[in-house]
Amino acid sequence: xxxxxxxxxxxxxxxxxxxxxxxxxxxxxxxxxxxxxxxxxxxxxxxxxxxxxxxxxxxxxxxxxxxxxxxxxxxxxxxxxxxxxxxxxxxxxxxxxxxxxxxxxxxxxxxxxxxxxxxxxxxxxxxxxxxxxxxxxxxxxxxxxxxxxxxxxxxxxxxxxxxxxxxxxxxxxxxxxxxxxxxxxxxxxxxxxxxxxxxxxxxxxxxxxxxxxxxxxxxxxxxxxxxxxxxxxxxxxxxxxxxxxxxxxxxxxxxxxxxxxxxxxxxxxxxxxxxxxxxxxxxxxxxxxxxxxxxxxx
Amino acid sequence: xxxxxxxxxxxxxxxxxxxxxxxxxxxxxxxxxxxxxxxxxxxxxxxxxxxxxxxxxxxxxxxxxxxxxxxxxxxxxxxxxxxxxxxxxxxxxxxxxxxxxxxxxxxxxxxxxxxxxxxxxxxxxxxxxxxxxxxxxxxxxxxxxxxxxxxxxxxxxxxxxxxxxxxxxxxxxxxxxxxxxxxxxxxxxxxxxxxxxxxxxxxxxxxxxxxxxxxxxxxxxxxxxxxxxxxxxxxxxxxxxxxxxxxxxxxxxxxxxxxxxxxxxxxxxxxxxxxxxxxxxxxxxxxxxxxxxxxxxxxxxxxxxxxxxxxxxxxxxxxxxxxxxxxxxxxxxxxxxxxxxxxxxxxxxxxxxxxxxxxxxxxxxxxxxxxxxxxxxxxxxxxxxxxxxxxxxxxxxxxxxxxxxxxxxxxxxxxxxxxxxxxxxxxxxxxxxxxxxxxxxxxxxxxxxxxxxxxxxxxxxxxxxxxxxxxxxxxxxxxxxxxxxxxxxxxxxxxxxxxxxxxxxxxxxxxxxxxxxxxxxxxxxxxxxxxxxxxxxxxxxxxxxxxxxxxxxxxxxxxxxxxxxxxxxxxxxxxxxxxxxxxxxxxxxxxxxxxxxxxxxxxxxxxxxxxxxxxxxxxxxxxxxxxxxxxxxxxxxxxxxxxxxxxxxxxxxxxxxxxxxxxxxxxxxxxxxxxxxxxxxxxxxxxxxxxxxx
Numbered sequence: 002x003x004x005x006x007x008x009x010x011x012x013x014x015x016x017x018x019x020x021x022x023x024x025x026x027x028x029x030x031x032x033x034x035x036x037x038x039x040x041x042x043x044x045x046x047x048x049x050x051x052x053x054x055x056x057x058x059x060x061x062x063x064x065x066x067x068x069x070x071x072x073x074x075x076x077x078x079x080x081x082x083x084x085x086x087x088x089x090x091x092x093x094x095x096x097x098x099x100x101x102x103x104x105x106x107x108x109x110x111x112x113x114x115x116x117x118x119x120x121x122x123x124x125x126x127x128x129x130x131x132x133x134x135x136x137x138x139x140x141x142x143x144x145x146x147x148x149x150x151x152x153x154x155x156x157x158x159x160x161x162x163x164x165x166x167x168x169x170x171x172x173x174x175x176x177x178x179x180x181x182x183x184x185x186x187x188x189x190x191x192x193x194x195x196x197x198x199x200x201x202x203x204x205x206x207x208x209x210x211x212x213x214x215x216x217x218x219x220x221x222x223x224x225x226x227x228x229x230x231x232x233x234x235x236x237x238x239x240x241x242x243x244x245x246x247x248x249x250x251x252x253x254x255x256x257x258x259x260x261x262x263x264x265x266x267x268x269x270x271x272x273x274x275x276x277x278x279x280x281x282x283x284x285x286x287x288x289x290x291x292x293x294x295x296x297x298x299x
Numbered sequence: 300x301x302x303x304x305x306x307x308x309x310x311x312x313x314x315x316x317x318x319x320x321x322x323x324x325x326x327x328x329x330x331x332x333x334x335x336x337x338x339x340x341x342x343x344x345x346x347x348x349x350x351x352x353x354x355x356x357x358x359x360x361x362x363x364x365x366x367x368x369x370x371x372x373x374x375x376x377x378x379x380x381x382x383x384x385x386x387x388x389x390x391x392x393x394x395x396x397x398x399x400x401x402x403x404x405x406x407x408x409x410x411x412x413x414x415x416x417x418x419x420x421x422x423x424x425x426x427x428x429x430x431x432x433x434x435x436x437x438x439x440x441x442x443x444x445x446x447x448x449x450x451x452x453x454x455x456x457x458x459x460x461x462x463x464x465x466x467x468x469x470x471x472x473x474x475x476x477x478x479x480x481x482x483x484x485x486x487x488x489x490x491x492x493x494x495x496x497x498x499x500x501x502x503x504x505x506x507x508x509x510x511x512x513x514x515x516x517x518x519x520x521x522x523x524x525x526x527x528x529x530x531x532x533x534x535x536x537x538x539x540x541x542x543x544x545x546x547x548x549x550x551x552x553x554x555x556x557x558x559x560x561x562x563x564x565x566x567x568x569x570x571x572x573x574x575x576x577x578x579x580x581x582x583x584x585x586x587x588x589x590x591x592x593x594x595x596x597x598x599x600x601x602x603x604x605x606x607x608x609x610x611x612x613x614x615x616x617x618x619x620x621x622x623x624x625x626x627x628x629x630x631x632x633x634x635x636x637x638x639x640x641x642x643x644x645x646x647x648x649x650x651x652x653x654x655x656x657x658x659x660x661x662x663x664x665x666x667x668x669x670x671x672x673x674x675x676x677x678x679x680x681x682x683x684x685x686x687x688x689x690x691x692x693x694x695x696x697x698x699x700x701x702x703x704x705x706x707x708x709x710x711x712x713x714x715x716x717x718x719x720x721x722x723x724x725x726x727x728x729x730x731x732x733x734x735x736x737x738x739x740x741x742x743x744x745x746x747x748x749x750x751x752x753x754x755x756x757x758x759x760x761x762x763x764x765x766x767x768x769x770x771x772x773x774x775x776x777x778x779x780x781x782x783x784x785x786x787x788x789x790x791x792x793x794x795x796x797x798x799x800x801x802x803x804x805x806x807x808x809x810x811x812x813x814x815x816x817x818x819x820x821x822x823x824x825x826x827x828x829x830x831x832x833x834x835x836x837x838x839x840x841x842x843x844x845x846x847x848x849x850x851x852x853x854x855x856x857x858x859x860x861x862x863x864x865x866x867x868x869x870x871x872x873x874x875x876x877x878x879x880x881x882x883x884x885x886x887x888x889x890x891x892x893x894x895x896x897x898x899x900x901x902x903x904x905x906x907x908x909x910x911x912x913x914x915x916x917x918x919x920x921x922x923x924x925x926x927x928x929x930x931x932x933x934x935x936x937x938x939x940x941x942x943x944x945x946x947x948x949x950x951x952x953x954x955x956x957x958x959x960x961x962x963x964x965x966x967x968x969x970x971x972x973x974x975x976x977x978x979x980x981x982x983x984x985x986x987x988x989x990x991x992x993x
Binding site for chain 1: 471473818819822825827828832834845846852854855876877879880881882883885886887888889890894896897900901904905906
């Protein structure tokens with residue numbers, strides 16, 4: 002199935018559209034039940050170790066988990082080394098865990114076009130779908146267009162995220178995770194710094210969870226609960242609707258580029274226009290409408 | 300009747316204590332006597348040996364000692380090195396392959412039968428499980444009536460290079476460093492003649508290290524070890540601790556520079572002892588090392604040439620008396636073909652004996668003393684190494700810098716390979732002077748290598764089960780419980796509980812499992828992500844072809860590079876992964892030690908077009924069919940599989956028969972050709988038309 006959604010041949014694209022239609026709310030009679038969790042953060046903060054622990058925690062709750070690991074490797078040669086899978090430890094015999102790595106899109110930290118389609122498709126089959134990306138700044142915005150809940154992972158002592166938050170370079174995530182809680186005092190300080198930064202931004206409700214992935218792990222269950230709480234308080238239909246619209250727009254941009262976007266009157270205008278369309282439309286239908294609209298407008 | 304072994308002095312009696320052998324002495328410019336008053340004693344001669352079970356290895360050792368070998372060097376199989384019993388799922392195909400299988404005290408007793416441990420000097424290439432094997436050795440000595448303070452030998456016990464190159468680690472860095480510190484603290488106080496750790500730069504060079512990297516990473520590694528021991532021994536013992544740290548180095552065929560490297564290491568070591576650890580006794584600051592000369596440069600093509608390479612490499616570590624090796628083991632000429640036979644090893648031992656006993660090498664003082672060229676080379680290397688050591692220190696020391704060092708090594712190896720491919724680096728018989736007459740050496744029926752009896756694994760599985768049945772289970776349970784308790788107490792030394800468990804009859808797998816439960820497991824970085832992209836005309840053409848086939852496939856050609864089994868020699872797999880990326884493929888590389896089912900799961904979930912498997916430990920006959928079966932089970936049997944490794948021709952035929960699309964061995968050193976084959980293979984399987992020939 003994922004071979005299909007990654008494929009760019011015309012036939013495969015048509016089949017992908019059909020696949021997405023078959024997992025649309027209209028077809029499923031409601032949103033796909035999975036929790037779409039975005040996990041992002043700068044390289045080296047321990048996302049993969051954290052993910053290993055999270056997957057284990059979800060499995061203990063008997064939830065099936067799919068992970069889409071988006072690798073940041075530069076595509077200078079066209080090729081990419083996809084190493085993330087190696088760093089996520091799972092039981093190889095466990096059929097309820099699925100991991101697929103993909104290279105990032107052309108922009109650094111950008112999502113590959115297929116990632117959105119893959120996430121939507123997997124959402125119909127797994128209890129949790131994780132989209133793991135690397136970076137700070139752009140990447141959590143993109144993931145936010147796709148996931149129900151976005152967790153940004155930082156390590157203690159790295160002031161970047163704090164600065165980015167304060168400067169508004171980075172959007173406020175749904176959950177903040179501070180790794181390496183085993184470092185004790187430093188981690189505690191990072192946690193309280195982030196909390197006060199969030200409070201000053203009027204986002205005091207965002208949870209900051211401290212975790213340690215080294216043995217014995219800590220904070221993992223708290224994180225699972227924080228993610229669940231966010232999802233429970235969420236207007237899921239609205240978020241998923243926005244995700245489908247952003248998906249259609251992203252596909253459109255992949256196909257027609259900046260020129261196509263100009264034909265729609267720019268990104269902001271296009272988003273506004275999409276917001277006025279029938280909420281029941283699936284990604285393929287939205288895409289067709291966008292093309293038609295661009296044809297008329299251009 | 301027990302063998303008698305000529306007593307080997309711990310120190311060379313004739314060697315003067317040189318404070319600064321390379322500069323001060325030269326500056327004094329007294330005319331040195333051209334000859335030593337008395338011929339030097341030789342270094343200790345060893346052969347890295349062991350295979351199958353304890354009994355056959357014991358016979359091999361006794362034969363080797365009769366041939367004039369003066370010390371033992373024990374090669375353990377991969378399950379023993381990584382802490383699994385022979386009947387463990389992960390041990391499949393590896394039992395007794397690259398070394399001897401030692402699962403408990405009974406095996407160790409058999410291994411050392413009739414070898415008097417009060418006289419023998421035994422080096423054990425053992426790292427993650429070093430504390431355990433040392434405990435088994437101590438218990439065996441105890442049974443022979445030899446007290447632990449009489450024991451002489453070495454446990455390799457260097458975990459950082461396992462993360463960086465060799466791959467037989469078991470535990471995460473923190474607990475591993477603690478195990479090392481514990482064995483050092485224990486031996487300094489109870490087994491004073493033991494070398495508890497060999498800081499290995501050997502495997503760094505095998506992984507592609509330049510001389511500067513080899514020096515810098517070895518020294519940084521030593522600093523990390525010494526810093527962690529400092530917390531675990533009384534301060535007044537630090538001098539003895541420093542004095543017990545020895546090195547295990549490599550020597551490549553550029554033997555002049557390699558000799559300079561050793562002089563540079565001696566100088567840095569001396570400074571480190573004085574300046575960082577305040578070691579006042581000159582003897583404690585002496586740079587002591589053993590050596591196995593380079594295997595990386597040994598070729599499968601015209602393998603007889605390797606004999607010359609080995610001889611020249613041996614010169615690097617013996618020429619200058621000031622930094623002559625304490626112990627030498629030489630590889631066999633046919634290592635790139637498979638496991639060497641006893642005769643092959645004897646041939647290498649004879650080389651050492653000719654060097655020591657026929658030549659005049661041992662009659663002179665340091666022949667490079669006062670050499671401006673040599674001193675200049677040393678200065679260059681020392682300065683380069685200092686800078687690299689500073690960088691590692693800035694990253695927080697060797698443990699924190701594992702990722703950086705690993706990436707640097709992969710990058711150096713990539714560069715070395717590029718130079719070989721470009722013809723900038725000559726390898727005779729491989730990329731130059733390649734026409735050859737058929738070799739009579741490899742013409743015999745067995746192809747000139749040792750084949751381990753596949754029955755050994757079944758025998759060892761049965762033997763360990765029997766051992767477990769016959770021991771006092773309650774005593775073992777109690778000992779392991781105590782071990783688990785000590786493991787969770789950071790401040791307590793692990794050795795007494797480990798020795799008690801060995802005495803009670805615990806197995807290698809049980810000891811390791813107890814510690815795995817306490818410490819957790821670990822996967823080392825693969826280092827491939829940061830390797831610089833290369834682009835040559837040839838690679839550009841390859842990339843066009845990958846683009847063309849990917850277009851036809853609808854998505855980018857995806858290649859899974861996998862290392863099944865316990866073999867940790869990942870250098871080749873890493874270079875293939877990097878080159879495939881440069882050729883434009885999406886490459887899934889997960890590092891070492893994968894089970895067949897892990898590989899199959901990855902192949903299915905990742906939707907790869909082709910799978911490359913690398914095995915150097917000789918277990919391909921068992922593991923490759925298991926992977927093929929797992930792929931069938933996962934429903935991806937139509938994905939073509941290629942295999943690379945040290946694979947004899949006869950085995951290659953068997954593998955192709957079983958469904959492997961292609962087999963590559965060290966003679967297929969042209970990575971671009973391999974990539975072209977792989978793209979073609981994928982194209983054919985998917986009915987992609989061949990490119991029109993321009």
